[in-house]
Amino acid sequence: MRLLYPVMGVRRRAQISAALETYIARKKGDNTRRLSETQVRQIRNRTGSTISALAREFGVSRATIRDVRDGKSWAHIQDVG
Numbered sequence: 001m002r003l004l005y006p007v008m009g010v011r012r013r014a015q016i017s018a019a020l021e022t023y024i025a026r027k028k029g030d031n032t033r034r035l036s037e038t039q040v041r042q043i044r045n046r047t048g049s050t051i052s053a054l055a056r057e058f059g060v061s062r063a064t065i066r067d068v069r070d071g072k073s074w075a076h077i078q079d080v081g
Contacts, residue, residue, distance in 0.1 A: 034060055040074045 005013060035043075035058065043054055043065060051069075055062045067073040 035064075035068070035074070037074075037077055040068055040077050043068050044077075 005016065008016070039058055043058065046054060049057075051062050051065045054065045058065070064073070
């Protein structure tokens with residue numbers, strides 16, 4: 001993007017500049033804020049439900065549900081009961 005910036009039109013450069021001004025870099029672990037610890041425990045305890053059904057119910061992606069179940073995210077939550 002930085003290589004193409006000088007050859008872009010004025011409007012496109014203005015849009016890119018505006019987007020970069022509002023960009024907030026996220027730290028690792030910021031994606032865990034959408035679910036609460038209680039919800040994570042519920043997800044891990046619901047073994048009979050499909051990943052898609054849980055994703056719709058909790059309003060997150062299927063990948064998020066899969067990561068919670070596999071312990072890739074929210075790994076610090078050990079108590080499943």
